[in-house]
Amino acid sequence: METMKRTVTCGALRKADAGKKVTLNGWVHRKREHGGISFINLRDRYGVTQVVVDDGAPAELASLTAELRNEYCLAIEGTVRARPDSMINPEMDTGEIEVAAEKIVILSRAEVLPFQIDGESGAKEELRLKYRYLDLRTASMQRKIKLRSDVAFAVREYLTAGGFYEIETPTFIRSTPEGARDYLVPSRLYAGQFYALPQSPQLYKQILMVAGFDKYFQIARCYRDEDARGDRQPEFTQIDIEMSFVGREDILSMVEGLMGHIFKKTLNTSLPAQFKRYSYDEAMELFGTDKPDLRFDMKMQDFSPYVAGGEFQAFKDALAAGEADKAAAAAKGITISGGGVKALVVPGKGDYSRKQIEELEAQAKIYKAKGMAWMKVGAGILEGGVSKFFASQAADIIKGLGAKQGDLILIVADSKRRIANTALGAVRSKLGRDLGLCDPAKFEFAWIVDFPLFEFNEDENRWEAAHHMFSYPQGKYHATLEQDPGAVKGDLYDLVLNGFELASGSIRIHDPDLQKKIFKIVGFDPAEAESKFGFLTEAFKYGAPPHGGIAPGLDRLVMLMAGETSIREVIAFPKNSFAQSPLDDSPNTVSQEQLNELHLSIVQPKAGTPADLHRSEGSPSV
Amino acid sequence: METMKRTVTCGALRKADAGKKVTLNGWVHRKREHGGISFINLRDRYGVTQVVVDDGAPAELASLTAELRNEYCLAIEGTVRARPDSMINPEMDTGEIEVAAEKIVILSRAEVLPFQIDGESGAKEELRLKYRYLDLRTASMQRKIKLRSDVAFAVREYLTAGGFYEIETPTFIRSTPEGARDYLVPSRLYAGQFYALPQSPQLYKQILMVAGFDKYFQIARCYRDEDARGDRQPEFTQIDIEMSFVGREDILSMVEGLMGHIFKKTLNTSLPAQFKRYSYDEAMELFGTDKPDLRFDMKMQDFSPYVAGGEFQAFKDALAAGEADKAAAAAKGITISGGGVKALVVPGKGDYSRKQIEELEAQAKIYKAKGMAWMKVGAGILEGGVSKFFASQAADIIKGLGAKQGDLILIVADSKRRIANTALGAVRSKLGRDLGLCDPAKFEFAWIVDFPLFEFNEDENRWEAAHHMFSYPQGKYHATLEQDPGAVKGDLYDLVLNGFELASGSIRIHDPDLQKKIFKIVGFDPAEAESKFGFLTEAFKYGAPPHGGIAPGLDRLVMLMAGETSIREVIAFPKNSFAQSPLDDSPNTVSQEQLNELHLSIVQPKAGTPADLHRSEGSPSV
Structure with missing residues (x-):
């Protein structure tokens, strides 16, 4: 030819x-x-x-x-x-x-196309995924896949120049399920045995630090068998980083430099040399979330100073109940926060209708708020809603909250301060979207630091690791670790971009005894801990260096850089939201011979069980 | 602290x-x-x-x-x-x-070490793998892991500068077992269904060409479930490359540039701008292998011109039987080569003892030679072995083979020319090793081109793809493709380094009708072909560009660059030769709950079956 x-x-x-x-x-x-x-x-x-x-x-x-x-x-x-x-x-x-x-x-030659390549296809996602080779010909997909390639290279360029080695860790590892489920790979040579695919290279990158590699990175494929919801993929990619002989500041400034290089090189966008920084507690108080969108300000404020002098009983009750809970917990040696009354000033939205305010309240209720109070700011006075209960303090409140005439004030109170914060924070986020404050071309990074190391699982009545079990408790809490786990802050840090968690990291434990203490606090059976993580604690017995790391998600980073809202838009061949590939029809059945070789037989679920449901729901026709 | x-x-x-x-x-x-x-x-x-x-x-x-x-x-x-x-x-x-x-x-602190870090550990491999974090501290492993990181970055640097995009292809794909077995990943959401892990990104990289990406690469993890033998790993890494609108020469020169950059950048070694090139037929005739070690010369020569004039009946019989076979095959329309008598001149080894020659003959017999004849070169005469049968032609033979006094001449004859070639080629390889001609610091690249597209599988009495089914038959054979598959050469090329196959590649078929013809020749049932590869032939219906590619193995490349003989030496956390990890004891059993969620039950093999044998053999104690 x-x-x-x-x-x-x-x-x-x-x-x-x-x-x-x-x-x-x-x-x-x-x-x-x-x-x-x-x-x-x-x-x-x-x-x-x-x-x-x-x-x-x-x-x-x-x-x-x-x-x-x-x-x-x-x-x-x-x-x-x-x-x-x-x-x-x-x-x-x-x-x-x-x-x-x-x-x-x-x-x-080309047959008649299922959709046009000229410009954005506008085709349904299922059709786009089935004919992905045509969808990828669109200018938009070409641009995004190129951006992903450029970003990955910029990462490698920066980290290699900084003395990092890229080291490949195995994807056939031992199953140590924690949090999400492992994907398993049956062994043919050893009947009844399995490899697991890594949820992240966590244990292996820590072992590379014990091995003395000092600075490691890897753009690594990771696997989590989670239920199909939201924007999840069975496999995803993270920029996995670990360093020895470092503290938190070393890692934060390294990542700031890395992000600066990526954005400059690929988007010609300059980022600030240092990112804003909030403690976890501050972030919860100001934004009601540990992943605040800082493309708009609108910080939440404390309304509790005005509660005692006002006449609104629901606010008073919330604070009183919060105090009582706090005292009861303290008697059991557990630290919790009390109640909270939080306010949000929405500039210029004093003209919101009752219906608009009710929509915002509905958002707050999704996050467990019992209700949301409101007032409007007039000429030196407060109007409507709960304003009559605060008439005597109107001037103080307006001044204290920094509100202006024409603003809307929203207030959520709860005996659990966390609920007041998260519920009003969700209202703040919704307002950001509704008011068009989330410009996709604007990139606002922030660090969230000083996370609690443990969270109390009320269902199981036990402490569990808020991040993961290998994170270092800040030094000042070492003495009281076991007495008051709820008060312990870890050397943990999250990198947040435009309201998304982009990376999570920590300084790690490198002391085998401290590691065992953590296993004990989260109620991990010593034999189980030994069998699952024994090879890590064993490694720590041979001169482990202090170390720490972080792992920005590549899919999410590129998604935000491309101004997209789904990671499927920046993956060449993603699975659909049912974990299936319409392109090659995977997953699919295999031959009986393959099953025999793997020493497996299928146990078909009974009709109506979850797997069966997924099966019928999960195969949307094209 | x-x-x-x-x-x-x-x-x-x-x-x-x-x-x-x-x-x-x-x-x-x-x-x-x-x-x-x-x-x-x-x-x-x-x-x-x-x-x-x-x-x-x-x-x-x-x-x-x-x-x-x-x-x-x-x-x-x-x-x-x-x-x-x-x-x-x-x-x-x-x-x-x-x-x-x-x-x-x-x-x-460090406990007493299982082996010393100071210098090469000298410890048994099983112990090195169990305490890999200590083994990796040795200067030797530090150097090799750094080299691997440097090589991977040099690859990305060169290809990115050359306009290639690195694009991640999925590792959860459909099972299409060909050649090696697929590793499978059971789906939890769809009972009885599985993803497969890719043996290579072959189909996806071809689809990326259909998608118009023009130049693709990926340093990609690949998976093959092969029996544990030799230097194989369940997972390995290849430098996967594909280009559109190119012919063979474009790919060969691109790879020459890539290798030149890698060696210059990481070892400061200059490679020739162009590598030596042999057709598959030439390589078989000269070296008896399609992966010749060119660090030493010692080419095989044709001895058949001297057979008729000599008196050694075994040589005459071999050629005659070969001719008869060839004629019989031709009558059936199949092209095969006839018999062969091949000679190897070993410089200066006329003093080899009978025992030394017998050791070489034993090597030839492993490769199915019936025996190996020999002669020594004296002062213008041939001595010993079969020399008496060729006394009258001694001067012609010495001159014709370019032999010198004191040389040893080894001869293998067979009615199958391929056996004469491969058996004597194996002797050549052994001599290279025995005589210390394989300097690990010397790097001799070669291209082997013009491979046969099909091989006849005598056991199954059918043609099969010599490389894979997506390789393009050279244009001149298109008309006679189905009549005489044995004669068809493909646009196939292998890159060979120091006797190892480093990369394999081809120009691909991009015509759906030609692809279907190939499926038919190799006896692939059309329905099966459609169900397994339908998404590729479907993609070809929408304007597929001519394309081709290659995939150098990263593990093997780094192994050779490091002067090692096992890829386990250049992988941070390899499995042992039984596909197990002594570090984390994988593979291992999983919980009944995990099996239930995956709708699987284990079928334990009966005692004495292969899996059971592997089980007991496969767990060497440390």
């Missing part, structure tokens, strides 16, 4: 090339006819070039041109010529020229 | 730093005492620094120093001082200085 290899790409030709004989290879992006002349926009990864088959072309060329349809793959030989001034297209890089075709070879 | 963070690394200090106060962090590499003075060689990734605790140090420092053992992890504060001229160690980068310790903090 004749191939006629390209001499230039479809993005290369300029006015200065006029007169040159060239060969182009690419796809028919659009074709139109005008007065007997055929115009073919030929596209490749590098651009689009207008090819012209002139009126009066030889019969063979003319009839071949007539046959061409969108997405035919062609080789075209011709001569570059400058377009007349009136025909110059300033929107195209090659808009000053066209190529007069002398010969066309069809490299391969 | 006090950490005393380092101000410099253990490889940094020089004479000019004398007088500076520094803090070092690292491991006790060696410790010795001399006249009341303690010398601690403190090691980190960057080097070793001699720390001195002087005679008369404060009691606390002295007693702490006494406690130190090898591999304790320390922080040391002290002052840099120049060593007296007589004490300078020119072998150490830091050999001109030492650090007089003022304060030492033990960051963590």
Whole structure:
């Protein structure tokens, strides 16, 4: 077959090339006819070039041109010529020229397309995933996959220059399920035994620090068998980083430099040299979440100073009940926060209707608020809602909250301060979206630090690790670790971007005795701990260095950089939200021979069980 | 805990730093005492620094120093001082200085080591893998893991600069077992269904070409469930490459540039701009293998011109039988080669003993030779062995083979030319090793091209793909593809380095009809082909570009660059040769709950079946 290899790409030709004989290879992006002349926009990864088959072309060329349809793959030989001034297209890089075709070879034909490639396809996601090879031809997907490649290279460039080694850790490891479920791989050689795929390289990167590699990174594939909900993928990619002989500040400033390099190199966007920083407690008080969106300000404020002097009994009750709970917990040696009354000033939204306010209240209730009070700011007075209970303090409140005439004040109270914070924080987030304050081209990073090391699991009546069991408790809490776990802050840090958690990390424990103490506090049976993590505590017995790390999610980073809201938009071949691939129809059945070799038999669930439900729900037709 | 963070690394200090106060962090590499003075060689990734605790140090420092053992992890504060001229160690980068310790903090202690870190451990591999974190501290492993990281970065640097995108392909795909077995991942959401892990990203990289990405690469993890033998790993890494609108020469020269960059950048070794090139047929004739070791010459030669004029019946019989077979096959329309008589001149080894020659013959017999004849070259005459049968042609033979007095001539004849070639080729390889001709610091690349597209499987009496089913038959064979598959050469190429196959690649089929024809020739049931590879042939219906690619193995490349003979030496955490990890004891059993969630039950093999055998053999004790 004749191939006629390209001499230039479809993005290369300029006015200065006029007169040159060239060969182009690419796809028919659009074709139109005008007065007997055929115009073919030929596209490749590098651009689009207008090819012209002139009126009066030889019969063979003319009839071949007539046959061409969108997405035919062609080789075209011709001569570059400058377009007349009136025909110059300033929107195209090659808009000053066209190529007069002398010969066309069809490299391969295209059937009728399931959707158009020209611009955003607008097709349903299931169809886009089934014909992903066509969807990936769109300018939008080409741009995003290139961005992902550029970001990954920028990461490697920065970290390699900084003395990091990229070290591959195994993806066939021992199953140590914690948190999410492991994906398993049955062994053929050892009947009844399995490898697990890593949820992250956590244990292995810590072992690399024990091995003395000092600075490690890996852009690593990770696997979590979670229920299909939200924007999750069975496999995802993280920028896994670990360093020895460092403290928190070393890691934070390294990541700031890394992000600065990535954004400068790929988006030509300058980030601040240092990111804003909030303690976990501050973030919860100001934004009601540990992943605040800082593209808008609107911080929550403490309304409790005005409660005692006011006449609104629900607020008073919430604080009193909170105090009582706190005292009861303290008697059991457990630290909890009391009640809270939090206010949010919404600038200029004093004109919100009752219905609009009720929608916001509904949001607060999703996060367990019992209700949401409101007031509007008039000329030196408060109006509507609960304002009558605070009339005597109106001036103090307006001044104290920094409100202005025409603003709306929203208040949530609860005997659990956490609920007051998270519920009003959810209202803040909704307002950010509703008011168009979340500009996708704006990038607001923040560090959240000083997380609690443990969370109390009320269902199971036990402490559990808030992050993971390998994080270092801050030094000042070592003495009282077991007495009051709730008060312990860890050397933990999250990197937040535009309201998303982009990375989570910590300084790790490197002392085998301290590690065992943590296992004990979270109620991990010593034999179980030994069997699952024994190889890590064993490693710690041979001179483990102090170390710590972090792991930004590559999918999410690129998603935010691309201004997208789903990681599926920045993965070449994602699974759908039911963990299936419409492209190759995986997962799928395998042969009985394969099952026999793996010493497995299938236990079909009874009708109506969850797996069965998933099966029928999970196969959306295309 | 006090950490005393380092101000410099253990490889940094020089004479000019004398007088500076520094803090070092690292491991006790060696410790010795001399006249009341303690010398601690403190090691980190960057080097070793001699720390001195002087005679008369404060009691606390002295007693702490006494406690130190090898591999304790320390922080040391002290002052840099120049060593007296007589004490300078020119072998150490830091050999001109030492650090007089003022304060030492033990960051963590080390138990008695299972083997020494100082130099090559010399420990058994099973022990090295169980305590891999200690093994990785050796200078040798540190160097190899750094080399691997450097090589991977050099690959990315070169290909990114060349306009390639690195695109991640999924590792959860559909099972399409061909050749090796797939590893499977059971789905929890869909009872009885499985994902497979990719043996390579082959289908996906071809789909990326259909998607218009033009130049793709990925350093990709691949998985093959093969029986444990030789130097195989369940997971391995390849440098996966694919390009559109290219022919063979484009890919070969791209890879030559890539290898040149890698070797220059990481080993400061210059490679030739173009690699030697042999057709598959030439390689078989000259070296008896398609992966010749070109660090030594010793090409095989054709001895058949001397057979008819000689009196050695076995050679005559071999050629005659070969001719008969060839004629019989031709009658059935199948192309095969006839018989062969091949000679190897071993320079200067005319003094080999009968026993030495018999050892070589034994090697030939492993490769199915019925025997090996020999002669020695005297002063213009042939001596010993079969020389009496060729006495009349001695001068012609000596001249024809380019032999010299004192050389040994080895000859293998067989009615199957392939056997004569491969058996004598195996003798050539053994001689290369025995005679020390395989210098690990020498790198001899070669391309092997023009491979047969099909091989006849005599057991199953059918043609099968020699490489894989997606490789393009060279144009001149398209018309006779189905009549005479044995004659068809493919656009296939292998990159060979020092006797190892480093990469395999081909120009691919991009025509759905041609692809279906290939499926048919290899006896692939159309329905089966459709169900397994339908998504690829479907993709080809929408304007697939001509494309091709290659995939160098990263593990093997780094192994050869490091002068090693096992890929386990260049993988941070390899499995042993029984596909097990002594570090984390994987694979291992999982909980009944995990099995239930995956809708699986275990079918224990009967005693004495292969899996059971593997089980007992496969767990070597440490």
